[in-house]
Amino acid sequence: MGRPEVLSARPDLAEVWAEADAAFPVRITRSFWERMDRADPNDPLGKQVLPDQAELADDPEGLVDPVGDSACSPIPWVVHKYPSRVLLLLTKRCHLYCRYCFRRTFDPGEREDPTAEEWDAALAYACASGATEAILSGGDPLAVRDRHLFETVDRLRTTIPTIRIHTRAPVTRPDRVTEALVAGLRERSPVWVIVHCNHPRELSPEVDAALARLVDAGVPVLNQAVLLRGVNDDVGVLTELCDKLVQRRVFPYYLHLTDRVRGNAHLRVPAAEALRLHEALRRRVSGVALPRLVIDPPDGSGKRDVARSAKSHDLA
Numbered sequence: 001m002g003r004p005e006v007l008s009a010r011p012d013l014a015e016v017w018a019e020a021d022a023a024f025p026v027r028i029t030r031s032f033w034e035r036m037d038r039a040d041p042n043d044p045l046g047k048q049v050l051p052d053q054a055e056l057a058d059d060p061e062g063l064v065d066p067v068g069d070s071a072c073s074p075i076p077w078v079v080h081k082y083p084s085r086v087l088l089l090l091t092k093r094c095h096l097y098c099r100y101c102f103r104r105t106f107d108p109g110e111r112e113d114p115t116a117e118e119w120d121a122a123l124a125y126a127c128a129s130g131a132t133e134a135i136l137s138g139g140d141p142l143a144v145r146d147r148h149l150f151e152t153v154d155r156l157r158t159t160i161p162t163i164r165i166h167t168r169a170p171v172t173r174p175d176r177v178t179e180a181l182v183a184g185l186r187e188r189s190p191v192w193v194i195v196h197c198n199h200p201r202e203l204s205p206e207v208d209a210a211l212a213r214l215v216d217a218g219v220p221v222l223n224q225a226v227l228l229r230g231v232n233d234d235v236g237v238l239t240e241l242c243d244k245l246v247q248r249r250v251f252p253y254y255l256h257l258t259d260r261v262r263g264n265a266h267l268r269v270p271a272a273e274a275l276r277l278h279e280a281l282r283r284r285v286s287g288v289a290l291p292r293l294v295i296d297p298p299d300g301s302g303k304r305d306v307a308r309s310a311k312s313h314d315l316a
C-alpha cells in the first residue's frame with residue numbers, strides 16, 4: 001500500500017511517517033490492508049504494521065541485536081546457534097513489515113539479498129555443518145522466486161534431511177501460496193512451514209485457503225505468534241487465535257515474548273504478565289491448542305521457556 005492511500009485513511013500518521021519509514025520501511029500488503037479497520041487507531045492489525053510516534057522515543061532497554069544473532073553468524077547470511085539446526089537468511093525483504101520485528105535494525109543501507117557467491121558459501125557452510133534441520137528465514141523466504149527457493153532446498157537436502165520455511169506470507173500475502181509453490185514443496189517433502197499469525201482477525205477466507213492448500217498437500221504447518229501490547233495481550237483473543245488455528249489444522253507452536261529491539265518498547269508485554277496470560281490460556285484451551293511461551297534472549301543462547309527463565313533470571 002502506498003503512502004497516499006494509507007495517509008488518506010490515517011492522516012494523523014503524516015508527521016511520523018517519514019522518520020519511521022527511514023528507520024524501518026512501512027510496507028503493508030493490499031490483502032492485510034483490507035483486513036484492517038483503518039479508521040480505528042487501536043485496530044490490532046493496524047498496530048502491527050502502521051508507524052507509531054512511540055517508535056521514535058528514547059528506548060534505553062532497546063537493543064540493536066536483541067536475539068544475539070551476530071555473535072552466532074559464522075559467515076554472512078547464516079546463523080548457527082544449535083548443533084542440529086542451521087538458519088539461512090534468503091533475503092532481508094518482506095512483503096509487509098511488522099513494526100515489532102527483531103530485524104527492524106537491519107541497516108537500511110545494506111544489500112537486501114546475498115550475492116551469488118555469498119549464497120553459494122552459505123549453502124556450502126550449511127551442508128557441511130552437520131545440522132539435521134535447515135531453517136530458511138529472512139526477511140521472508142517466500143519473498144524470493146520459487147526457482148531460487150527450490151534450488152536452495154535441493155542443495156540443502158544433499159546433507160540435511162529436514163527443511164523448515166519460516167514465513168509470514170501465507171498470512172500477509174496469501175496469493176503467494178500458489179499451486180506451483182505447493183506442488184514444489186510437496187515434491188520436496190519433508191518441508192515444514194512455520195507461519196506467523198498474531199490475531200484471529202488475520203485469518204481471512206484467503207488466508208484459510210492458503211493454509212488449506214499447504215496442509216492438504218501434506219506440508220506440516222505450525223504457527224508462531226508474538227505477544228504484543230494492544231494486539232493480543234488478552235486471554236480471550238489468544239484463546240480464539242489458538243482455537244481457530246487448530247480448526248485450520250495449524251499447530252500453535254510458539255508464543256514469543258517480544259524481542260527487545262530498539263523502537264518496539266510500546267508493544268512489549270512484561271514476562272510476569274505474559275506468564276499470567278499463558279496460565280489463563282492453559283486453563284481455556286486443549287493441549288493441542290496451547291503454544292509454548294518462549295523468549296529468545298539477547299545472549300544468543302537460543303529460545304527457552306519463559307517459565308524456566310523467570311526462575312533463573314530477572315525477567316519479571
Ligand code: SF4
Pocket residue numbers: 093094095096097098101102103138139140168196
Ligand atoms: S514478516 Fe517476519 S521478518 Fe518480516 S517484518 Fe514481519 S516479523 Fe519481521
